[in-house]
Amino acid sequence: MYEAITASVTASVPVSESAYGFTQTDIEGQALFSLPFGDIVNFLTPYTAVLFVFALTFTIIALISKPERQVDTVMGGDAYYTKDISRETLRFQRFMAIACGLATMGGIMAGDVFNFTLFTAFIGITNIGIVAAVKNKHILDNAFEYGLLAMIGTLPLFVGAALVLATTGTLSMWILFTPEVAVPLFAKLLLVIGVIAEGMAPVFVAKAEITRAPGAPYILMVHVSSLLIFLRVIEIVISM
Numbered sequence: 120m121y122e123a124i125t126a127s128v129t130a131s132v133p134v135s136e137s138a139y140g141f142t143q144t145d146i147e148g149q150a151l152f153s154l155p156f157g158d159i160v161n162f163l164t165p166y167t168a169v170l171f172v173f174a175l176t177f178t179i180i181a182l183i184s185k186p187e188r189q190v191d192t193v194m195g196g197d198a199y200y201t202k203d204i205s206r207e208t209l210r211f212q213r214f215m216a217i218a219c220g221l222a223t224m225g226g227i228m229a230g231d232v233f234n235f236t237l238f239t240a241f242i243g244i245t246n247i248g249i250v251a252a253v254k255n256k257h258i259l260d261n262a263f264e265y266g267l268l269a270m271i272g273t274l275p276l277f278v279g280a281a282l283v284l285a286t287t288g289t290l291s292m293w294i295l296f297t298p299e300v301a302v303p304l305f306a307k308l309l310l311v312i313g314v315i316a317e318g319m320a321p322v323f324v325a326k327a328e329i330t331r332a333p334g335a336p337y338i339l340m341v342h343v344s345s346l347l348i349f350l351r352v353i354e355i356v357i358s359m
Contacts, residue, residue: 154228160293161228166354170227170347177343178220181213186337211252216337219245223344227351232290235355236273236280236313239348243269243317246341272316279309283359296358307356314352317345 152163163171186204204212219242226238247269250262283306284290294300 159231161230174223181216212337215245215248216340219340232280236276242344275309276313279306282306302359
């Protein structure tokens, strides 16, 4: 069915192709790389390639780095104390940070709207896991609140993808990015709201206490993944 839809769209809409034979998109430029899985074709363009490199870099940093040792000073004196991270917490945070980085790269490469929403939801789950590993009451309370927000955000995220499928008959970005296919503005808005609920402005205030959690650079993956996936969804809604 995917081949039939693609053939009908490409036959009626003149699209330019790159030297690699891939379709040219509106905002991203020429596709530099594609990785097909059945009727789902993941791809990278100059725009998404930059985002992918950032995600890959921070994932490698999380893989090889050791956690920071935070130093807190005592009010009214010169005393201070350091916060050590146990080996069990270190391993769990590192694993969740790597999983978050892989999910971010998957969302950046996704050539299917539904797969993009799945990776975005997985990013929210791993972000909660990175922070929830810290045994601190204030941080755990904040992680719980952020978790509620992220779970609520999955509703508009998946509803937006469902509306895209219901109105266009496809979830493939290769087809949705063509001028012939019109995606409802409301569906685009729901996708953006869903990604925002995963921790972007203005609801990022739900992560205020998270910045106090020891364990950088793992904690940095929370912010980097949210930023990169937000840039990706903006590109998607503009191209559709």
